[in-house]
Amino acid sequence: MNILGIESSCDETGVALVESRGEGTPALLAHALHTQIDMHQAYGGVVPELASRDHIRRVVPLVRQVMAAAGRTLQDVDVVAYTQGPGLAGALLVGAGVACALAASLDRPTLPIHHLEGHLLSPFLSADPPEFPFVALLVSGGHTQLMRVDGVAQYELLGETIDDAAGEAFDKSAKLMGLGYPGGPALARLAEFGDASTFDLPRPLLHSGDLDFSFAGLKTAVRTRLAGLGANVCQQDLAHLAASTQQAIVDVLVRKSVNALKQTGLDRLVVAGGVGANASLRRQLNEACAKRRVRVHYPELALCTDNGAMIALAAALRLQSGAQAATRDFAFGVKPRWPLADVVRHAA
Ligand code: KG4
Ligand code: ZN
Secondary structure (H helix, E strand, O other): OEEEEEEOOOOEEEEEEEEOOOOOOOEEEEEEEEEOHHHHHOOOOOOHHHHHHHHHHHHHHHHHHHHHHHOOOHHHOOEEEEEEEOOOHHHHHHHHHHHHHHHHHHOOOEEEEEHHHHHHHHHHHOOOOOOOOEEEEEEOOOOEEEEEEEEOOEEEEEEEEOOOOHHHHHHHHHHHOOOOOOHHHHHHHHHOOOOOOOOOOOOOOOOOOOOOEOOHHHHHHHHHHHHHHOOOOOHHHHHHHHHHHHHHHHHHHHHHHHHHHHHHOOOEEEEEOHHHHOHHHHHHHHHHHHHOOOEEEOOOHHHOOOOOHHHHHHHHHHHHHOOOOOEOOOOOOOOOOOOHHHHOOOOO
16 A cells, blocks of 8 residues: 655655555655755845745646656555644645645545654664653654554653753754754754753753753853953854753753663663754764663654655554544544644454
């Protein structure tokens, strides 16, 4: 069974084709991505209306590109999956509309997918896929959550951010430092030239005893330190501040992940979402987990940030596990705000 996946929740148009054999890990036949980073850079962040219009321009050519790369035609598509939420309403509508129109014209069923479930399951496409059960650290631009994952559609929230997400902390701090958008990778690059012990920045909720996060205070601290450095701050001080900021975020993510592993007694950690691409986070998580004989799994670097492969994969795994059936009503509604708990399968 061939499943086409379409992702358009934010600033990346992603399309992919996976093949499911009914069990085991589905095979990624082809995927293609167009990132809008260059377009939004001039504005310092994502402009929702521009994002929607660009998705309209890109999505059909990307579908053609994926079908050609996979050596298949549209007639070979059995199910069309798309991101239904959460994300920007207008951007989601483009992917959902194209997916449902395409499915209707081919007379194939559709499957709406939760964007975070895509991230969560994306390490199954890596060379070293995880096994259930595991603890998942989901760190994206909009979400920071720790979850217990017992199987497809079996997710239990262990803790989450009470304000900003980890990616937001990277992005907002980077913006204050004048590093542009998206801030995470830019801040990480600058941090390589700095000493993380230079600035003592807060690590909110580090010792709170629960698995929740809070990052809003960090950007305020960064703003205060920047003001202290004055208008003519030198590049080296900025690099020290970037390194200190990154370390404050990484410290909290590592500590809480270890606490979640202790609390659940599980010995596997899966890291997913854009911030999972951060090299410093990967290094320090690997060290902390190696000490505890915990295995850590990551998505391939190219599949850490938003992409269509994770959406097609999540659809394939939901179909294979019987968690969801594809339907042919072709009516679509998007869900800009949508808790992951809504896609959990409850015991019959
Ligand atoms: O998962 P994602 O692509 O989109 C959302 O679903 O939000 O995550 C985007 C986030 C942004 O905040 C971006 O700055 C961050 O991931 N990010 C990084 C890195 N690469 C992407 N943060 C830190 N270091 C990176 N290398
Ligand atoms: Zn995402």
